[in-house]
Amino acid sequence: MTSPGKLDFGEIYDLHFAKIYNYVRYRVESAAAADDVASRVFERALDRLETFDSRKAPIEAWLFAIARNAVNDHLRAKRWLSWLPIDFLIEKAGGDPRPEEILMETESRREILEALRHLDERERNVLALKFGAGMTNRAIAGQSGLGESHIGVILYRAVKKLQSRLATAP
Amino acid sequence: MNDIENSREFSQDPKALRLARKLADTDFSVESGIRASLRARLLRETRASASRPPLFRLALGLSLAALALALRGPLQSVFTARPASPLLAHRSSARPRTAPLVAARPRLKLPVLPGRIEARRGKRPETVFQLSSASGLIVTRPIERLFDVARGRIVSSENGQATLWEFRDVTYILKTEKISLSELFQIRTL
Numbered sequence: 185m186t187s188p189g190k191l192d193f194g195e196i197y198d199l200h201f202a203k204i205y206n207y208v209r210y211r212v213e214s215a216a217a218a219d220d221v222a223s224r225v226f227e228r229a230l231d232r233l234e235t236f237d238s239r240k241a242p243i244e245a246w247l248f249a250i251a252r253n254a255v256n257d258h259l260r261a262k263r264w265l266s267w268l269p270i271d272f273l274i275e276k277a278g279g280d281p282r283p284e285e286i287l288m289e290t291e292s293r294r295e296i297l298e299a300l301r302h303l304d305e306r307e308r309n310v311l312a313l314k315f316g317a318g319m320t321n322r323a324i325a326g327q328s329g330l331g332e333s334h335i336g337v338i339l340y341r342a343v344k345k346l347q348s349r350l351a352t353a354p
Numbered sequence: 355m356n357d358i359e360n361s362r363e364f365s366q367d368p369k370a371l372r373l374a375r376k377l378a379d380t381d382f383s384v385e386s387g388i389r390a391s392l393r394a395r396l397l398r399e400t401r402a403s404a405s406r407p408p409l410f411r412l413a414l415g416l417s418l419a420a421l422a423l424a425l426r427g428p429l430q431s432v433f434t435a436r437p438a439s440p441l442l443a444h445r446s447s448a449r450p451r452t453a454p455l456v457a458a459r460p461r462l463k464l465p466v467l468p469g470r471i472e473a474r475r476g477k478r479p480e481t482v483f484q485l486s487s488a489s490g491l492i493v494t495r496p497i498e499r500l501f502d503v504a505r506g507r508i509v510s511s512e513n514g515q516a517t518l519w520e521f522r523d524v525t526y527i528l529k530t531e532k533i534s535l536s537e538l539f540q541i542r543t544l
Binding site for chain 2: 193194197198201202205206209210215218219222223226230290292293296314315316318321336337339340343344346347350
């Protein structure tokens with residue numbers, strides 16, 4: 185096991201926060217939920233840092249394994265609690281425009297997120313790994329158990345679906 | 355993005371490729387409202403944990419272990435030394451039970467042999483850990499308790515020998531007897 189002394193948690197956080205957050209954001213319904221899940225990921229990572237073994241896997245793969253489990257836990261809990269009106273309220277709160285979101289770039293992000301809602305869970309997961317985590321098709325195939333060419337096809341179809349959604353968006 | 359750009363599907367569809375590039379460039383993390391505060395909180399926790407002396411953590415671990423051991427004895431006695439429930443007592447007085455497979459067979463009239471054996475009386479060593487209020491140290495208190503396993507007696511039958519254990523109202527029989535080959539594969543049903 186890698187000695188915790190050799191790992192600077194602040195450095196790990198700075199290097200990987202954006203990728204982890206992007207991956208999570210692709211898969212969950214709101215910014216508030218993404219904040220919640222991302223904080224759970226880094227809390228768990230800090231708790232288990234002493235168990236991390238750099239000989240088994242690079243730190244990024246270890247973090248994404250934690251992130252995948254945290255997202256799955258969130259989605260499972262959400263399925264059970266989806267009847268609660270609070271879910272709707274969180275969604276609204278997370279979607280409230282902040283002043284800086286008036287910018288064009290932000291609008292573009294919001295459109296993408298809106299279009300993502302119409303994809304199924306598998307498509308969102310593959311897009312999250314590809315564009316959120318920045319993984320190669322081969323790495324995604326290795327993680328999901330699907331073939332590399334199959335991943336390419338899923339990606340293309342998901343992007344085409346997004347494209348048609350964005351084209352019809354008001 | 356290289357594998358996207360080189361893929362057959364995307365290379366033939368410039369609009370899809372443009373969107374894929376846009377997705378790759380989009381950073382949602384700028385919307386995060388916790389990035390800085392979470393970092394500060396986790397680093398504070400890291401520092402707090404590192405500042406705790408190893409002796410403190412060892413003492414904490416030992417305290418938890420001592421608590422678990424102290425609870426072991428009383429909890430074990432709760433689960434093992436329960437009084438017989440009135441329902442069970444009623445059932446056993448109303449209908450003496452035998453071991454199920456044996457009960458299906460007609461009871462043998464077995465002559466009692468002069469030798470009567472008693473099952474060994476088991477001695478179960480037990481140790482209870484207690485926290486001494488005076489010294490604060492862990493002290494042990496050994497308990498020696500004898501308990502009956504069962505009483506057994508050897509009886510002889512036509513084809514062999516059997517040992518009978520009578521425990522409360524239930525009789526258990528362990529028989530040794532010669533059987534024929536056809537009996538070996540006989541399936542007995544209740």
